[in-house]
Amino acid sequence: MTFHKAKKVVIIAEKMLSNKICEIIDASGARGYTVVPAGGKGGHHRHFTSERASVVDDFSTVRIEVIVNDKSIAEGIGNKVVEDCFGNYSGIVYLEDVEILRPAKFNGE
Amino acid sequence: MDFLADFFLRFIEQFQSPTLGFLIGGMLVAALGSKLKIPNAIYQFIVFMLLMKIGLNGGIEIREANLLAMALPAVFSILIGLAVVRVGITVFSLLPGVNKQDGIATAGLFGAVSASTLAVAIVMLEEESIAFEAWAPALYPFMDIPALILAIVMANIHLKKQEKENGEGKEKEKETKVNVWQIIKESLRGSALSALLLGLALGLLTNSESVLTSFYEPLFKGFLSILMLIMGMEAYDRIKELRSVAHWYAIYAAVAPLIHGLIAFTLGYIAHLLVGFSPGGVIILSVIASSNSDISGPPTLRAGIPSANPSSYIGASTSVGTPVAIAVGIPLFIALAQIVFDI
Numbered sequence: 001m002t003f004h005k006a007k008k009v010v011i012i013a014e015k016m017l018s019n020k021i022c023e024i025i026d027a028s029g030a031r032g033y034t035v036v037p038a039g040g041k042g043g044h045h046r047h048f049t050s051e052r053a054s055v056v057d058d059f060s061t062v063r064i065e066v067i068v069n070d071k072s073i074a075e076g077i078g079n080k081v082v083e084d085c086f087g088n089y090s091g092i093v094y095l096e097d098v099e100i101l102r103p104a105k106f107n108g109e
Numbered sequence: 110m111d112f113l114a115d116f117f118l119r120f121i122e123q124f125q126s127p128t129l130g131f132l133i134g135g136m137l138v139a140a141l142g143s144k145l146k147i148p149n150a151i152y153q154f155i156v157f158m159l160l161m162k163i164g165l166n167g168g169i170e171i172r173e174a175n176l177l178a179m180a181l182p183a184v185f186s187i188l189i190g191l192a193v194v195r196v197g198i199t200v201f202s203l204l205p206g207v208n209k210q211d212g213i214a215t216a217g218l219f220g221a222v223s224a225s226t227l228a229v230a231i232v233m234l235e236e237e238s239i240a241f242e243a244w245a246p247a248l249y250p251f252m253d254i255p256a257l258i259l260a261i262v263m264a265n266i267h268l269k270k271q272e273k274e275n276g277e278g279k280e281k282e283k284e285t286k287v288n289v290w291q292i293i294k295e296s297l298r299g300s301a302l303s304a305l306l307l308g309l310a311l312g313l314l315t316n317s318e319s320v321l322t323s324f325y326e327p328l329f330k331g332f333l334s335i336l337m338l339i340m341g342m343e344a345y346d347r348i349k350e351l352r353s354v355a356h357w358y359a360i361y362a363a364v365a366p367l368i369h370g371l372i373a374f375t376l377g378y379i380a381h382l383l384v385g386f387s388p389g390g391v392i393i394l395s396v397i398a399s400s401n402s403d404i405s406g407p408p409t410l411r412a413g414i415p416s417a418n419p420s421s422y423i424g425a426s427t428s429v430g431t432p433v434a435i436a437v438g439i440p441l442f443i444a445l446a447q448i449v450f451d452i
Contacts, residue, residue: 016408059411059419088415 003099006106007074011064011081012038013091018062021081025066028077029107033066042090061091067098068107112448119444126236128229129436131334135341136432145342152339155332156404157304159228162325163246164308165317170243172313179244181384182394183251185376189398190252193369194220194259197361204357210264214410214417215358217260218426219365221402222253224301225340226434228333230396233439234389239452241389247309252397254296257406261413262287268416292413299405337435340403344428351424358421362401362429370399370438374445381450388450392442399438401430 011021018035025033038061068074078093085091100106138145197216201207227246234241265287296302311317351359377391386394407423446452 014411016411059407059423 001101003101004069004103006067006069006098006100006103007071008065008067008096008098009074009077009093010096011066011078011091011093012061013064013081013085014089015060015062017085017089017091018064020085021064024080024084025064025077028068028073028080030066030068030073030077031105031107033064036063036065037061038063042092067100069103070107073107116444116448119447120440122440124436124440126233127330127334128232128337129440131337132341132344132432132435135338135343136345137341138338139342139345147335147339147342152336153300155336155339156224156301158325158328158332159336160224160301160304161308162321162329163228163231164305164310165312165321165325166308167243167247168309168312168314169318169321170312171247171309174242174244176244178242178384178386179247181380182245182248182377182386182390185373185380186248186251186394186397187255189369189373189376189394190220190254190256191259192372193365193398194256194263197365198260198263200361201357204355204361206355207357208418208421209267210414210417211354211358211421213260213264213267214414214419215361215422215425217257217264217410217414218406218422219362219369219401219430220252220256220260221406222249222256222397223400223403223431223434224249224305224405225336225403226396226400226431226439227393228329229337229435230393230439232330232333233443234392237443237447239389239392239443239446241387241393245387245390245393246305248394248397249305250296250302253302253402253406254293257296257402257409257413258289258292260410261292262289264414264417287413292409295409295412296405299409301404340427340431340435344432347424347428350420351428354418354421354424358425359429362425363433366399366401366430366434366438367441370395370434370442373398374442378449388446388452391450392439392446395442396434396439399434399442401426401434403427403431 013021022033022035040061066077068077074095078095081091081093194216197219198213201212201216202209204212227249231246297306312321374391374395377386377394380386381388381391403426407419407426410417410422411419
């Protein structure tokens with residue numbers, strides 16, 4: 001099997017934004033994404049991981065990963081997330097080069 | 110002098126309650142850097158358990174209650190919720206170095222209601238065997254929702270005004286329109302209120318006495334003690350955040366719960382004279398007023414007033430406001446009621 005070059009967009013954002021971000025990803029034409037709980041420290045304050053009880057759970061962070069074949073789609077997702085969500089909420093977006101198997105799984109061709 | 114001495118003794122007595130002990134213990138453990146962790150899932154389950162029990166209990170007793178008696182306290186709850194937020198916003202606008210949006214969000218959070226504080230009050234009233242109307246905890250949403258709505262509406266009005274001054278109002282006009290129905294829906298769907306309302310409905314419509322007495326009742330106090338431990342740990346952790354915002358938040362958070370509670374006590378006393386609202390009910394109303402939301406309020410405000418800095422309002426509520434409402438407020442109102450109503 002051959003590996004194909006693709007782009008991965010990684011978004012780390014407050015949990016309460018995850019629905020909105022996933023809608024952006026769905027609208028972009030990507031076929032799927034992965035959401036995992038995150039934690040750590042950002043420019044504003046520490047975000048706890050989910051292993052510890054937190055009275056306000058919605059401020060914990062999530063890491064949303066989406067892989068697409070096309071670089072312009074990846075950039076489109078990143079830009080839209082920053083424009084729509086990160087005006088008032090904290091979060092980061094970055095792209096990574098990845099190599100994938102079965103490229104047909106990633107965006108409709 | 111006798112009055113004061115008596116009051117003080119009763120006040121001190123409340124500190125021996127195990128509930129407060131766990132709260133202080135949690136702070137102490139966190140301060141000493143303990144690795145003790147209680148998983149988040151357990152915290153969420155405990156909140157559900159406590160509110161389900163309060164709801165079931167209320168629902169069962171509402172069956173025989175005269176609901177007309179609830180009307181006046183419910184109206185008072187709405188008024189208190191709105192007044193607390195309105196006064197809070199004015200207070201913050203007079204203080205130097207306070208961001209307007211942060212001030213509005215903080216006032217909103219202090220007008221809203223804390224489910225855990227309510228649960229503590231119920232246990233402490235049971236320990237003192239002070240009777241209260243079982244529907245009194247159902248006053249919660251009457252204060253909680255109007256307070257959050259008023260804060261979000263005020264914040265958006267302010268934001269619009271600011272944008273107009275900056276000449277960029279037109280583009281954003283559509284986005285800043287407040288959807289009140291959306292806020293009500295979100296509040297009712299929140300984990301705390303959902304559990305409370307579901308409990309009320311189940312208590313009212315089903316024969317839920319057996320599950321209440323065999324499962325929810327016996328576990329109530331034990332779970333509450335764990336909840337207090339978690340809240341103590343969280344309170345200590347959040348103090349660090351509070352250091353990074355203006356000190357006015359800490360001062361407001363320490364004083365406001367007691368003033369709000371005393372206003373509610375006065376209104377509750379009026380309801381006592383007019384419609385025979387019980388002394389326990391007056392205490393519950395005072396506690397609801399003095400409490401500041403910790404579970405459902407912060408996410409609602411974060412979504413409704415995104416430009417406010419969450420560190421300011423969550424720090425103020427979790428690390429100062431809630432411990433003050435629980436450790437000082439509840440004993441104060443119980444002691445006050447014991448003297449005023451001679452119970």
